[in-house]
Amino acid sequence: MTNQRIQEPRPLRGVRLYRNGAVEHKDHGWTVAGQHNGVHRVSLQRETCTCMDHTARKAPCVHIYAALVARAKTRRCSGCSEPTNRRDLIEVTEDHGSLTFYDGDQICVECAGNHGIL
Numbered sequence: 576m577t578n579q580r581i582q583e584p585r586p587l588r589g590v591r592l593y594r595n596g597a598v599e600h601k602d603h604g605w606t607v608a609g610q611h612n613g614v615h616r617v618s619l620q621r622e623t624c625t626c627m628d629h630t631a632r633k634a635p636c637v638h639i640y641a642a643l644v645a646r647a648k649t650r651r652c653s654g655c656s657e658p659t660n661r662r663d664l665i666e667v668t669e670d671h672g673s674l675t676f677y678d679g680d681q682i683c684v685e686c687a688g689n690h691g692i693l
């Protein structure tokens with residue numbers, strides 16, 4: 576066990592929040608569920624968050640770090656352009672017969688289903 580009394584640095588706590596599934600992409604921004612319930616809205620363009628920590632310090636908080644990790648792990652679907660976890664994307668190959676996507680496009684499961692690629 577590590578020493579629980581030492582507060583972990585914010586980037587590490589951000590990674591943990593991301594791993595716990597706290598980050599969601601919504602309405603062109605990110606929402607991050609905080610540890611003390613309550614959901615915070617993060618804008619990565621402006622590097623802002625609605626939580627007290629960020630409002631008080633005007634510096635990246637755990638939620639901004641969590642959203643940065645989420646963005647790094649996701650890619651936009653070539654179909655609906657929703658950020659999708661890289662593991663959940665399907666690569667379009669030549670033999671799929673769809674005229675909508677190009678060979679090598681990465682699309683989400685939903686788009687794959689809608690276009691008969693699955």
Ligand SMILES: [Zn+2]
Pocket residue numbers: 615624625626627628629636637638639
């Ligand atoms: Zn925050």
Ligand SMILES: [Zn+2]
Pocket residue numbers: 652653654655656657682683684685686687
């Ligand atoms: Zn899609």
